Amino acid sequence: MPAEHLDETATAILSAASRRFLHYGYGKTTMSEIAKDCNMSTGNLYRYFPSKLDIAEMFVRVLRGEQVENLRAVLQMSDRSPAEKLRDFFLLKFKIAYDRFHDKPKAYELSSELLSQRPQVAVEWENAEGRVLSEILQMGTVAKTFAIDDFAGTTKILQDAAYRFTSPAVFHEGEFEALAIELNGVIDLILDGFAFRAARKWGSENQISKAQAN
Amino acid sequence: MPAEHLDETATAILSAASRRFLHYGYGKTTMSEIAKDCNMSTGNLYRYFPSKLDIAEMFVRVLRGEQVENLRAVLQMSDRSPAEKLRDFFLLKFKIAYDRFHDKPKAYELSSELLSQRPQVAVEWENAEGRVLSEILQMGTVAKTFAIDDFAGTTKILQDAAYRFTSPAVFHEGEFEALAIELNGVIDLILDGFAFRAARKWGSENQISKAQAN
DNA sequence: CGATTGAACGGTTTATATAATAGTCAAATT
DNA sequence: AATTTGACTATTATATAAACCGTTCAATCG
Incomplete structure (x- = not known):
């Protein structure tokens, strides 16, 4: 449950998402934007987090x-x-x-x-x-x-x-x-x-x- | 400002409006409904209250x-x-x-x-x-x-x-x-x-x- | 002439259609 | 075999049009 359980990829996802959350807000941040920031596909995000x-x-x-x-x-x-x-x-x-x-x-x-x-x-x-x-x-x-x-x-x-x-x-x-x-x-x-x-x-x-x- | 300054007509308006506010809520209550309840026109409501x-x-x-x-x-x-x-x-x-x-x-x-x-x-x-x-x-x-x-x-x-x-x-x-x-x-x-x-x-x-x- | 009306106006909500997005999964890739 | 992909679906959001409603006021009434 705490943040320490995250591996490198999950940390990168969280970091990219955090940047966008802070800048544009939750609603204006899309999964494909997060995926693009991490150079991966949207589907792959779901291997690291169950949902947005x-x-x-x-x-x-x-x-x-x-x-x-x-x-x-x-x-x-x-x-x-x-x-x-x-x-x-x-x-x-x-x-x-x-x-x-x-x-x-x-x-x-x-x-x-x-x-x-x-x-x-x-x-x-x-x-x-x-x-x-x-x-x-x-x-x-x-x-x-x-x-x-x-x-x-x-x-x-x-x-x-x-x-x-x-x-x-x-x-x-x-x-x-x-x-x-x-x-x-x-x-x-x-x-x-x-x-x-x-x-x-x-x-x-x-x-x-x-x-x-x- | 207190409620005592109201004349009979204003009291009737307030009473009709209150019934509808409590039953249907503020948004679902229209000025024409209130007016109809009081047997008057919408325009006349505004002689007793500046606005809804x-x-x-x-x-x-x-x-x-x-x-x-x-x-x-x-x-x-x-x-x-x-x-x-x-x-x-x-x-x-x-x-x-x-x-x-x-x-x-x-x-x-x-x-x-x-x-x-x-x-x-x-x-x-x-x-x-x-x-x-x-x-x-x-x-x-x-x-x-x-x-x-x-x-x-x-x-x-x-x-x-x-x-x-x-x-x-x-x-x-x-x-x-x-x-x-x-x-x-x-x-x-x-x-x-x-x-x-x-x-x-x-x-x-x-x-x-x-x-x-x- | 003061009191009252209701049609008209403009702003807002609602209904509808359209677009975008979250989440899935069979296929492709490594 | 494990990982990754991206087209696909169901849901949600956005854009547009239509209906509605609060408010005004010139005309009517008493």
Whole structure:
């Protein structure tokens, strides 16, 4: 399922298709154009991909794999506290979505079309991001900044609360800065909620002041 | 702008149009049908409404006015604490949106079409709901359950955090109960965030236990 | 004279015909 | 035998013509 299973020819096909997808969009790219770019016949494309939509799916998988890698990099920042990593995670996710929406419209259009026909891809992607988020929550729990018992459930709740800032349907309504300020406000509130729960569980007042300092 | 400014004839037009909008949808309703229902000519409709879209706008305004009234009723429940009212508000808003999406698909379609051409209506509607929400926040601040200084900003943040549960784009993804549980989780976290801020501001531990009890 | 009509206009949707494309497979190629 | 081909089919998209509908307004009505 990941992009690594592709042999050389499949990679060439995907690369040719990607170029055309980005430039002309999914609908305006034909199988014979892709075949010509690869110096092969249309029939032969089907030995490497079951359908055109599967080429698009692989294209999106690669794009989103890169996104998750970027998000995962947040985990490694040793100079950032778990609370700061939570903020970094969502601000980066917002920035990635906002940028892609604004300066790669064809890729956005392709994603929309694919996801309407392959909803499972969206679920997998959300789960992959959820695993990163969950690791941040675990780090915070180890550090006793957070006090979380249901990691999966809390991850889902965080994704819900930040949904507005990751759903492109809204990106035209406001400029980046205004939306980023609102997102920071949501994260502030979430972090205070976590601080409250940590204080309740571990019971010490220094937890409160620690969270306040953040 | 509100529905009360309408005279008898305009009300009859709106009523005939509403019946057809709900039954056949906006696109499948023609001005001559509306005129015939009211025993008048098409030309005469334009003495009461500038355009067909304005009839649709009035239709939506009436619907949404009722919704805001229902939400405002939450404010009056004297047996509910501010925290409980906040929960009631969002659960009711979610239920209203979910129900309308599922059993009045034509009304939903009409709303979408109108809002794409009259975005200002959505802004007004969000502001009207925001005023109710803001009153809940004030009640909570008076009761020292919350400690909010920027009511407008906090209102916006709450609307952002609950956006997923009010945006119909997602309603096919999950069943009502599952989504309601998630929404409750988001509200739990928000309320704990408010409790934390209240404890920080008013400084007493009994605030923490009070919020815990909720 | 104000209120109302309905034919006329222009823009848009719909229906139809035509062209292009995704996907298949028997034959050709290596 | 495994790979590749390209003509072929069924489906989808595009182009064109016809019907429709929102809107206007000069003529009619009360």
